[in-house]
Amino acid sequence: MVPAPPCGPVGAPPQGAGHRRRRGVDRTEKREFVASLAAVFAETSFVLVAQNKGLTVADVSELRRRMRAAGATYKVAKNRLATLALEGTRFDGVKPLLKGPTALAWSTDPVAVAKTAVEFAKTNDKFVVLGGALGTQTLSADGVKALAELPSLETLRAQLLGLIQTPATRIAGILQAPGGQVARVLSAYAKKDEAQAA
Known part of the structure; x- marks a missing residue:
């Protein structure tokens, strides 16, 4: 008996090969993301952790625009990847804050980041400042608010x-x-x- 021809177009890779290739790309992207975040943590003096409880695309765009204007960077990050990037850095103390939908912000000017985040949180209850770290010093939400007043x-x-x-x-x-x-x-x-x- 002649075996049935393989399903799919002639010359197509066996089923599952595309999935394996995509998984390999995902892993590479994740490694690159963790490495780039770790490089940021090595250079900056302040990291802010906030919770994003359902911000709209327009809200996130507005927040990013404000952060850029203040010389800061705002990134939504998967907690597992952010935890890996924080490993062994001086900001290790913020790892317990990484629960739920979180985002990170940083800049060479800690006050600018804190001020921008606190001001945005006042007008948008879906954005909550959880805390941050100034060097090795971990800050609560109140600590970030105090920093924003400087x-x-x-x-x-x-x-x-x-x-x-x-x-x-x-x-x-x-x-x-x-x-x-x-x-x-x-x-x-x-x-x-x-x-x-x-």
């Missing part, structure tokens, strides 16, 4: 620059005053000499 890094830089420039302006003013006086004195002597010569 002046941002940009504001502190402007204030510091103002402090540095103020004395310089005063010094320049003081130095210019005697110079002006010397110029007036020399001008008066020159006029006096012209008057005597005439």
Whole structure:
């Protein structure tokens, strides 16, 4: 008896091969995601953990736009993958917060991230700040709110620059005053000499 031809088009890979290939791609993507997240955790000083309880696509887009404007990154991450990425980093303390639909946000300016997240949470009850970590220090939701009330890094830089420039302006003013006086004195002597010569 002649065996029946295989199902599917001629030359098609055996059934299940596409599924195995997709699974291999998924694993590779997951490994790359964990590696990229771990690299972020190695470079940043603050990570915020929030819960996304059914934000609409428009809400998430608005939150991402605000985070970008503040110089921050916002990512929804699978808790298992985020836990793997956190392993062995100084942010290990936030792992217990990774329950349910969570998202992570980070930036070089911790205040900017905290401020943006807290302000967004005030207007959208589906977004809840759970906590975060500033270096090795784990913060509760109240800790993140306290951080949000501090002046941002940009504001502190402007204030510091103002402090540095103020004395310089005063010094320049003081130095210019005697110079002006010397110029007036020399001008008066020159006029006096012209008057005597005439």
